[in-house]
Amino acid sequence: MGIGGCTDRQPVSGRAAPLEVAVTLLPQAEMVKAVGGERVCVTVVVPPGGDPHTYEPAAGQMVKLSQAGIYFRLGPGLLPFEDTLVDRIREMNPEIVVVDTSEGISLLSGGEEGERYDPHIWLSLSNAGKMVENIRNGFVLTDPAFAEYYAGRERQYQSKIREADSFIRATLAGKQGAAFLVTHPAWDYFAKDYGLVQIAVEAEGKEPSAREISTLIDRARREGIHVIFVEPQFSSRESEVIAREINGSVVFIDPLAPDYLSGLQRVASALAEGASNG
Numbered sequence: 001m002g003i004g005g006c007t008d009r010q011p012v013s014g015r016a017a018p019l020e021v022a023v024t025l026l027p028q029a030e031m032v033k034a035v036g037g038e039r040v041c042v043t044v045v046v047p048p049g050g051d052p053h054t055y056e057p058a059a060g061q062m063v064k065l066s067q068a069g070i071y072f073r074l075g076p077g078l079l080p081f082e083d084t085l086v087d088r089i090r091e092m093n094p095e096i097v098v099v100d101t102s103e104g105i106s107l108l109s110g111g112e113e114g115e116r117y118d119p120h121i122w123l124s125l126s127n128a129g130k131m132v133e134n135i136r137n138g139f140v141l142t143d144p145a146f147a148e149y150y151a152g153r154e155r156q157y158q159s160k161i162r163e164a165d166s167f168i169r170a171t172l173a174g175k176q177g178a179a180f181l182v183t184h185p186a187w188d189y190f191a192k193d194y195g196l197v198q199i200a201v202e203a204e205g206k207e208p209s210a211r212e213i214s215t216l217i218d219r220a221r222r223e224g225i226h227v228i229f230v231e232p233q234f235s236s237r238e239s240e241v242i243a244r245e246i247n248g249s250v251v252f253i254d255p256l257a258p259d260y261l262s263g264l265q266r267v268a269s270a271l272a273e274g275a276s277n278g
């Protein structure tokens with residue numbers, strides 16, 4: 001599903017050829033397919049299991065990107081590799097329309113090394129609503145004859161976003177102020193939306209010292225936390241140790257799930273179980 005081919009392209013009878021578009025992350029692919037429907041085929045730069053903080057595109061991907069008509073980037077200052085990539089794509093393919101999906105979103109500080117902001121914007125559903133609006137605008141600009149088509153599909157997906165948000169609010173009812181423990185600090189935007197507190201083992205992309213880990217364990221015990229949430233993209237060696245120390249368990253949550261809206265609802269259910277009492 002990485003760049004390599006638009007294999008999901010369907011022939012559309014009686015219409016112009018579909019647009020080839022690229023996105024940086026898997027969750028953006030769900031959004032772009034939702035809005036673009038059968039007008040588009042989507043390739044994803046960071047493949048499943050890839051780490052967007054350290055990703056380096058392969059040469060073959062550059063060729064593929066140089067053929068895309070639109071690149072829905074995450075946004076400037078979020079992922080250093082993407083900033084570099086956009087410059088290179090524009091040199092190879094000056095016609096490409098680059099859409100900043102973060103436009104209009106309030107960015108939080110707290111990025112890793114080389115990141116100006118916390119890049120995990122898509123993990124907030126209110127941000128997702130903005131991203132989808134930006135995606136629709138990008139399609140309308142590039143393919144104005146189908147403006148109504150994109151607008152209709154955007155409205156449908158926005159209503160799915162609102163349904164997912166209602167599910168998450170109901171799932172986390174009574175958890176206001178609750179704290180949860182994660183290895184990788186991906187969930188600040190999510191926590192802010194739902195009144196939760198993220199406690200992270202890593203800070204600014206760095207591994208914690210032994211003393212920092214023991215402070216963290218004390219805090220988790222004080223807060224009555226018995227779950228450490230780990231992302232499948234990252235190693236969980238130290239999380240096993242921490243789980244033992246808090247007499248708890250390791251639970252996986254994926255910030256890059258390809259089934260984006262369902263994935264966030266699964267995360268809410270996991271947090272309802274594994275966060276402290278609010």
Ligand SMILES: [Zn+2]
Binds near residue numbers: 053184185
């Ligand atoms: Zn991350």
